[in-house]
Amino acid sequence: MAAQGKDAQEKNQPLVSLQAVMARLQTAGEGDTVSVGDMLQAIGPRSFGPVMLVPALIILSPVSGIPTVPTFGAIIITLIALQLMIGRHHVWLPQWLLRRKLKRQTLERAVRFLAPVARVVDRVTRPRLELFTRAPFRQLIALLCILVAATMPVLEPVPFMATSAAAIIALYALALVARDGLLALGALLMTGSALAVWLI
Incomplete structure (x- = not known):
């Protein structure tokens, strides 16, 4: 009982680093498959930044080579970002998306692939210029994530090209997680550059 109480308490703690998000992700579900x-549930439906970060990270990993993964990731990111824009307090996703599954082995492979990146990222991100991670800038971040996510289905036919879009969304989401406004501004510069390249 004490162990269960401790686990529940840990799951209620806010996620403020990339490594913490990935560690929580590894506790998701049971068995050989993990559903959305x-x-x-593992991340917490009130945690918009971490919840939006997860599909972006999955698309950043080699898992993005699996057909339809970038497109489904883009749909999830768009739904989450829309809810962040309108000020919802809990993330809602339709049942058909919640039932989508990944093999646990595939998820663990993605986490292992991203682990070295997470260690480096967590050393350089920290709360700063927090104004740019709060409303109304938070709503602007959500809108930009929607615009970038819209490119993923178009980029998906080119192997791993959707990862460039996912990287930008991951930076925005990580900025919200770490309350790092400087990172949000860097992601904004990347967005402008990337959209210019994609539209040429």
């Missing part, structure tokens, strides 16, 4: 619903 399992991941949402």
Whole structure:
């Protein structure tokens, strides 16, 4: 009982680093497969930044080579960002998306691939210029994530090209997680550059 109480308390703690998000992700579900619903429950439906970060990270990993993964990731990111824009307090996803599954082995491979990156990222991110991670800038970040996510289905036919879009969304989401306004401004510069390249 004490162990269960401790686990529940840990799951209620806010996620403020990339390594913390990935560690929580590894606790999702049971068995050989992990559903989107399992991941949402593990991260916490009130945590918009971490919840938006997860699909972006999955697309950043070699898992993005699996057909339809970038497109489904883009749909999830768009739905989350829309809810962040309108000020919802809990993330809602339709049942057909919540039931989508990944093999646990595939998820763990993605986490292992991103682990070295997470260690480096967590050393350089920290709360600063927090104004740019709060309203109304938070709503602007959500809008930009929607615009970038819209490019993913178009980029998906080119192997791993959707990862460039996912990287930008991951930076925005990580800025919200770490309350790092400087990172948000850097992601904004990357967005402008990337959209210019994609539209040429």
